[in-house]
Amino acid sequence: MAEQQGDAETSGGPRRGDRRPTMTDVAQRAGVSRALVSLVFRDAPGASDRTRERVFQVAEEIGYRPDSAARMLASSRSKVLGVLLTVRNPFHADMVESIYPVAERRGYEILLSAASPSRDERKAVDALLGHRCAGLLLLGPTLPSSYLAELGRKLPVVALGRRFPGADVDSVHTAxxxxxxxxxxxxxxxxxxxxxxxxxxxxxxxxxxxxxxxxxxxxxxxxxxxxxxxxxxxxxxxxxxxxxxxxxxxxxxxxxxxxxxxxxxxxxxxxxxxxxxxxxxxxxxxxxxxxxxxxxxxxxxxxxxDPDRHAALAVQCVVDRLDGVRDGAEEFVLDPKxxxxxxxxxxxxxxxxxx
Amino acid sequence: MAEQQGDAETSGGPRRGDRRPTMTDVAQRAGVSRALVSLVFRDAPGASDRTRERVFQVAEEIGYRPDSAARMLASSRSKVLGVLLTVRNPFHADMVESIYPVAERRGYEILLSAASPSRDERKAVDALLGHRCAGLLLLGPTLPSSYLAELGRKLPVVALGRRFPGADVDSVHTAxxxxxxxxxxxxxxxxxxxxxxxxxxxxxxxxxxxxxxxxxxxxxxxxxxxxxxxxxxxxxxxxxxxxxxxxxxxxxxxxxxxxxxxxxxxxxxxxxxxxxxxxxxxxxxxxxxxxxxxxxxxxxxxxxxDPDRHAALAVQCVVDRLDGVRDGAEEFVLDPKxxxxxxxxxxxxxxxxxx
DNA sequence: GCGCTCTACTAGCGCGCTCTAGCACCGACG
DNA sequence: CGTCGGTGCTAGAGCGCGCTAGTAGAGCGC
The missing domain is CATH 3.40.50.2300 (Response regulator)
Known part of the structure; x- marks a missing residue:
C-alpha cells in the first residue's frame, strides 16, 4: 500500500521530493568507493589529489552536501557546539556573531537555542542536548548552579558573563x-x-x-x-x-x-x-x-x-576540554576597558x- | 580487540565521559524490546499503558533522552524546521519567540541559524540544510530570488516579510x-x-x-x-x-x-x-x-x-507542504494595524x- | 625470487534510531 | 474445533555516515 514517486533516477536537476544525494551517489558517479568519498570530505589523508578533485567536482554536480546528522551519529564525537542565548539581548547578538567565525576556524558547527519568556533555559538546553552537542556555551545563563553542575558532568560547559563557584563548569567573564x-x-x-x-x-x-x-x-x-x-x-x-x-x-x-x-x-x-x-x-x-x-x-x-575575545576564549575552553587538554573547572577573567x-x-x- | 568500559550497569548517576544512555539501555532495564521503547517515545499506538509508564520511568531514572540526530536519520522525514534570522534584528527576535511555541504544538523542533555581516545568508542556510531541516522559515531574507527558487525546489520554504514573485516559495507578509x-x-x-x-x-x-x-x-x-x-x-x-x-x-x-x-x-x-x-x-x-x-x-x-500570526501562518504553511496538503506557491498577506x-x-x- | 614499506584505495561494521513484517496470545464466533 | 480480528510485543533491515582493518600495487634492497 506504500505509494512512492519512484522515478527519481531519470531526469536532470533535483526536484522537490527527490531523495537528497548521498555519499553513495557521489561514489558511484565518480567511480570510487564510498569510503574514499568519506575520506575526501573529512579532509583525511589517503587520497590522491586527482581523485580528491574529481570527488569534489562530482559532489558539486549533483548537489551533494554531507549530512551532519549522520555524521555525528557515526562519529560519536560530534563537531557541534550548542549556544544558549536570550534572543532579545543585544550583547548576546554580538557574542553570537563573534562565536561563529571562531568555532568555524576550530572545525565546529554552531547550534543556537533561544531562551525567552515562553521557553525557559532548561528547555533550550534540552534541545541542544537532543542534537548531540559536544559542548555548550551558555550566554549569561540564569540557571541554578546545581543544574549547571549536573550539566557540566555530562559535557563540557562554559558559562559566559557569570561565575558559578562550586559548579564544575568553566566560566569566562570580565573583571x-x-x-x-x-x-x-x-x-x-x-x-x-x-x-x-x-x-x-x-x-x-x-x-x-x-x-x-x-x-x-x-x-x-x-x-x-x-x-x-x-x-x-x-x-x-x-x-x-x-x-x-x-x-x-x-x-x-x-x-x-x-x-x-x-x-x-x-x-x-x-x-x-x-x-x-x-x-x-x-x-x-x-x-x-x-x-x-x-x-x-x-x-x-x-x-x-570584548565579544571577540570572550567568544574566542569560550570556544577554546570547550574545545580544549573536548580534546582532553584540561580537566578542572577554570575561570577566565578578561579585563574590561x-x-x-x-x-x-x-x-x-x-x-x-x-x- | 574492541575495548569496552562495560561497567555502565553498576554505579549510580552518569559521569562525564560515560556513554549517554540509549534506547537499548532503557529497553534492557525495563525488560522490553528496543522497538517497544521506540514506540512509546514516538507516542505510537501498540503499547499498554502499564508498559508505557514503566518505560518512561526507567528512562527518567537513567537520564535517557532521544537522540534527534539518530531520529532524523532513521525517519527520513525529519521533524525539524530551520529558521534563518539576522541576529541583531529585534523584529526577528520577536518572530523567533513566536515561532517556538507554534512549532512545538505542531510537533516540530526549531533550529536557528544566524546571518551576520561575517556570515552571509547562504552560509546560514547551508548549515540548516546540513542538519536535515524538513523546511525553512526565512526571516526577511535578502537572498536573490533565483537562489530562493532553487531552494524551494528542494524543500518547503517560506519567506517572511518579503515577496518573491517568480520564485516557487510561499511568503507571509503584511499588506x-x-x-x-x-x-x-x-x-x-x-x-x-x-x-x-x-x-x-x-x-x-x-x-x-x-x-x-x-x-x-x-x-x-x-x-x-x-x-x-x-x-x-x-x-x-x-x-x-x-x-x-x-x-x-x-x-x-x-x-x-x-x-x-x-x-x-x-x-x-x-x-x-x-x-x-x-x-x-x-x-x-x-x-x-x-x-x-x-x-x-x-x-x-x-x-x-503581528509576530504571532506571522509565525503561526508561516509554520502552518511549511507543515502543510510537508504533509502534502498544498502545492503551488502561495502568498499570505496579513493586515497590519x-x-x-x-x-x-x-x-x-x-x-x-x-x- | 623474497620481504619490506609506502601510497591509494575498498569492505564492512556499527552509531541510535524508525518502521515494516510478523509472532504469540486472547476472546469471540460459527 | 478451527478461524478470525485485535492487542501487545519483537526481530531485523536500513537511514548516511565514520572509521578500522585490510588489500592491491608500486618501488626498493638484497
Whole structure:
C-alpha cells in the first residue's frame, strides 16, 4: 500500500521530493568507493589529489552536501557546539556573531537555542542536548548552579558573563570590579561626586558590579553619595529610574552608572525626552559596549567587554576540554576597558576646582 | 580487540565521559524490546499503558533522552524546521519567540541559524540544510530570488516579510500599503500636511512602503509635500536623517513615517537630544511594532505586524507542504494595524482648522 | 625470487534510531 | 474445533555516515 514517486533516477536537476544525494551517489558517479568519498570530505589523508578533485567536482554536480546528522551519529564525537542565548539581548547578538567565525576556524558547527519568556533555559538546553552537542556555551545563563553542575558532568560547559563557584563548569567573564572602578574614577576625575548606580538585579555580573560600585565610591571618599537604584538590565528599568531621578530636580545625581547598555539607553531616552542635556545635566555610563552603544546618535560612554575575545576564549575552553587538554573547572577573567564617548562630561554646576 | 568500559550497569548517576544512555539501555532495564521503547517515545499506538509508564520511568531514572540526530536519520522525514534570522534584528527576535511555541504544538523542533555581516545568508542556510531541516522559515531574507527558487525546489520554504514573485516559495507578509495608508491618514487627520518618509532601502517591505507612501500622500492631495529621505532600516539612518531635518529649522516636516521601528528610534533619539518635543515639534510613526516600540519610555506610534500570526501562518504553511496538503506557491498577506501611542499628535503651529 | 614499506584505495561494521513484517496470545464466533 | 480480528510485543533491515582493518600495487634492497 506504500505509494512512492519512484522515478527519481531519470531526469536532470533535483526536484522537490527527490531523495537528497548521498555519499553513495557521489561514489558511484565518480567511480570510487564510498569510503574514499568519506575520506575526501573529512579532509583525511589517503587520497590522491586527482581523485580528491574529481570527488569534489562530482559532489558539486549533483548537489551533494554531507549530512551532519549522520555524521555525528557515526562519529560519536560530534563537531557541534550548542549556544544558549536570550534572543532579545543585544550583547548576546554580538557574542553570537563573534562565536561563529571562531568555532568555524576550530572545525565546529554552531547550534543556537533561544531562551525567552515562553521557553525557559532548561528547555533550550534540552534541545541542544537532543542534537548531540559536544559542548555548550551558555550566554549569561540564569540557571541554578546545581543544574549547571549536573550539566557540566555530562559535557563540557562554559558559562559566559557569570561565575558559578562550586559548579564544575568553566566560566569566562570580565573583571567587573575593574570596569566599574575605571568608570567611577573617570566620572570623579570629571568632577562628579553624586554618582548613582542603577542595579542590574539578578542579571549576569550585577552583583559584582554593585559591590564594585560601592567599593569604588568609598575609595574616592564618596560614601555618603552611594546610591543604588533597583533595576534589571532592561530599557524599562532605565527609564523608570530616570523618572525617579528627574523628580528630584536639583538634588538629582550628576552622573549615573547603569547596570548595562540597555538600561543606559532607557535612561538616556527618558532624560533626553525631558529636554535635559547629556552630559551637561547628567552623565551616563553604560556597561557592555553592545553595538547599541556605538551608534553615532547614542554615542554612549560604556565599559567594553570584548565579544571577540570572550567568544574566542569560550570556544577554546570547550574545545580544549573536548580534546582532553584540561580537566578542572577554570575561570577566565578578561579585563574590561572603559570607552569614553559622548555621554560623559564635567557636571554643569560643580567644576573640578570645587573639590 | 574492541575495548569496552562495560561497567555502565553498576554505579549510580552518569559521569562525564560515560556513554549517554540509549534506547537499548532503557529497553534492557525495563525488560522490553528496543522497538517497544521506540514506540512509546514516538507516542505510537501498540503499547499498554502499564508498559508505557514503566518505560518512561526507567528512562527518567537513567537520564535517557532521544537522540534527534539518530531520529532524523532513521525517519527520513525529519521533524525539524530551520529558521534563518539576522541576529541583531529585534523584529526577528520577536518572530523567533513566536515561532517556538507554534512549532512545538505542531510537533516540530526549531533550529536557528544566524546571518551576520561575517556570515552571509547562504552560509546560514547551508548549515540548516546540513542538519536535515524538513523546511525553512526565512526571516526577511535578502537572498536573490533565483537562489530562493532553487531552494524551494528542494524543500518547503517560506519567506517572511518579503515577496518573491517568480520564485516557487510561499511568503507571509503584511499588506504594507494598508499599514502605510492608515499611518498617513492618521497623521493627516491630526492636521499634518508636511509628512516625510525615511526609506528602508533594500530592506524587506521597503519598496512597497515607499510606493504606498507616495500613493497615500497623493490621495490626500499632498503631492507637493511628498518627500522620501534615503535610509536603510537602521537606527543610524534614522538619526542621520534627523540631522538633515533639524538643519531645516522651521521648514522641517511636522511628521515623519520611518522605514521601521529601529529607524524611528534613531530619529527619536536625535530629536529628543536636540531638545525638541515629540509629538509637539515632530510626530513620528514607526513600522513593525517590535518590542522596542512598546517600551514605556519610547511609546512609539507604529504599524503593528503581528509576530504571532506571522509565525503561526508561516509554520502552518511549511507543515502543510510537508504533509502534502498544498502545492503551488502561495502568498499570505496579513493586515497590519496602526497602533497609536505617544509619538503622534497634532502639529504645534498648524491647527486642524487651517485646512 | 623474497620481504619490506609506502601510497591509494575498498569492505564492512556499527552509531541510535524508525518502521515494516510478523509472532504469540486472547476472546469471540460459527 | 478451527478461524478470525485485535492487542501487545519483537526481530531485523536500513537511514548516511565514520572509521578500522585490510588489500592491491608500486618501488626498493638484497
Amino acid at each position: 567587573e570590579a575593574k570596569g566599574v572602578r575605571e568608570a567611577i574614577t573617570h566620572l570623579v576625575e570629571l568632577g562628579h561626586r553624586s554618582i548613582a548606580h542603577i542595579d542590574g538585579g539578578r542579571g549576569p555580573g550585577s552583583a559584582e558590579r554593585r559591590r564594585a560600585y560601592r567599593a569604588a565610591m568609598r575609595k574616592h571618599g564618596l560614601t555618603e553619595y552611594i546610591r543604588v537604584l533597583p533595576g534589571d538590565q532592561t530599557e524599562e528599568s532605565g527609564s523608570a529610574q530616570a523618572k525617579v531621578l528627574l523628580a528630584e530636580g536639583s538634588r538629582m545625581p550628576t552622573a549615573v552608572l547603569a547596570g548595562n547598555d540597555r538600561c543606559a539607553l532607557g535612561l538616556l531616552d527618558a532624560v533626553w525626552r525631558e529636554g535635559l542635556q547629556v552630559p551637561g545635566d547628567l552623565s551616563v555610563v553604560g556597561y557592555d559596549d553592545s553595538h547599541l552603544a556605538h551608534l553615532s546618535h547614542i554615542d554612549l560612554s560604556t565599559v567594553r567587554q 572603559l570607552v569614553t564617548r559622548g555621554t560623559t562630561g564635567p557636571p554643569r554646576s560643580s567644576g573640578i576646582m570645587s573639590a | 504594507e500599503a494598508k499599514g502605510v495608508r492608515e499611518a498617513i491618514t492618521h497623521l493627516v487627520e491630526l492636521g499634518h500636511r508636511s509628512i516625510a518618509h525615511i526609506d528602508g532601502g533594500r530592506g524587506p517591505g521597503s519598496a512597497e512602503r515607499r510606493r504606498a507612501y507616495r500613493a497615500a500622500m497623493r490621495k490626500h492631495g499632498l503631492t507637493e509635500y511628498i518627500r522620501v529621505l534615503p535610509g536603510d532600516q537602521t537606527e543610524e539612518s534614522g538619526s542621520a536623517q534627523a540631522k538633515v531635518l533639524l538643519a531645516e529649522g522651521s521648514r522641517m516636516p511636522t511628521a515623519v513615517l520611518a522605514g521601521n521601528d529601529r529607524c524611528a528610534l534613531g530619529l527619536l533619539d536625535a530629536v529628543w537630544r536636540e531638545g525638541l518635543q515629540v509629538p509637539g515639534d515632530l510626530s513620528v510613526v514607526g513600522y513593525d511594532d517590535s518590542h522596542l516600540a512598546h517600551l514605556s519610555h519610547i511609546d512609539l506610534s507604529t504599524v503593528r505586524q 496602526l497602533v497609536t501611542r505617544g509619538t503622534t499628535g497634532p502639529p504645534r503651529s498648524s491647527g486642524i482648522m487651517s485646512a
